[in-house]
Amino acid sequence: MPKHPSILELFNDKPIGTNVLVKGWVRTFRNDQFITVTDGSTIKTLQIVIKKEEHDEEKLKKIQTGACISAKGLLEKSLGKGQDIELICEELVILGESDPNEFPIQMKRHTMEFLREKAHLRFRTNTFGSVFRIRHHLAFAVHKFFNDRGFFNLHSPIITGSDAEGAGEMFKVTTLDIQNPPRTENGEVDLSQDFFGKPTNLTVSGQLEAELAALALGKVYTFGPTFRAENSNTSRHLAEFWMIEPEVAFNDIFDNMDLAEEFLQFCIKYALENCREDLEFLQEREANEDKLKPVDDRQSMPLIQRLEFVTNNKFERITYSEAIDILLNSNHYKKKKFKFNVEWGIDLQSEHERYLVEKHFQKPVIITGYPAAIKAFYMRMNEDGKTVAAMDILVPGIGEIIGGSQREERLENLIAKCEQFNIPQDHLWWYLETRKFGTCEHAGFGLGFERLIMYVTGMQNIRDVIPFPRTPQNAEF
């Protein structure tokens, strides 16, 4: 048992008439009498009532926004309207002062941009408190979903020696002195003297490793940090992000779609059931922010309604070819409103995906059967010899949230693909060997955890759903 109850516990148990000790941070101090305190356990705040005469002036002055206090007293039914319980304070201690002239977080609206520069203190705000509580619950939901279905969590390596995954630019990992690295006779950096004796990178995906495990354990999933050294400056990309990658032996692309859809709906439902108050707060926040925006940029549905819509409706499933047809037959296309051309074989542009999801279907869409040329080497070739068993799940507002495929399990096909994509086979010998020894059909997908959090919280910028975002030119904190 903790030495003192959290505010969440006080609201749940409501031990009215008993003596309690509370610790937390001051939000406001009104009327020289009412201290609003939060301790992070819930979005709710506890009102502490003090009698001015019982405390010396110096102490009262220190009850300021951001200060840390502890209060002991009787928990009572509140006389005021804003809350049902309050603490009648008998003993008040200032644990940590907070000079209001320096503390940057005020009880008023701050911009996300400003708070991003105060990432060490932004946890103290309602918005980030809610976001990071929801982040926790979603992480827990991920593990629960897979655990309940007999999946094993696989810890794929962070440092990887393979450089052929093709998922993007990689961060190099080295212990060599970059000012003065050892050189070979012809002047090149001698990586054989590096820590691992070869070039190594931070992982861009745990998928290939997950496949190895799936072909033995059956159903596995990874949930860990991944890294992309792309110079991407958007509200949807991070250099360090968390990815969830299930991989299942004996699943085909249709099983894969079912799993992905069930998984997304489970996570969203879990948040709706376990984070109600935080979601209500974020919904109100979003509505207030929307008032400042032009009508066209506003959300069509309130946050919670959007989430319920996703859990209550089947995702739309179409093939890439059907998607192209829909685009070609759209008024949007006929009025030449697309910036990029539409024809079979193109990689769908953001504007195309957005049209399909936000205008045409207005719900999550799963697109399958992409042209082989625009997808990764490991995706399974379909019978037509032109398309692969790939799938992307697109959601309104975010775009691609899941990308997956049935994997190419036929050794000769995979070797042919390696040649086409200029991937040296000796870099992937271990991957290819799984196709040599007891290969079987299998499938999996990757979900960007932060994008899921964005969708659930309604936050517009991915930098605001991870505690300390890493983006090009920015690794403060």
Next chain:
RNA sequence: UCCCUAGUAGCUCAGCUGGUUAGAGCACAUGACUGUUAAUCAUGGGGUCCCUGGUUCGAGUCCAGGCUGGGGAGCCA
């Protein structure tokens, strides 16, 4: 990396076709009030107008370059 856009008080912003001493709300300080809900009322302090250079009698305002933030695109999750 490309395109667009912004940078004025601690925060959020206003500042017109260049023209006296650069404004408001919030925050802060002091006082009043005391069952408040981001309390209220009064008074007060607070500025490298992002930086560098230029045009001009005169630049927060115009021009050029740079820095930083934001939006969009590409890459992707």
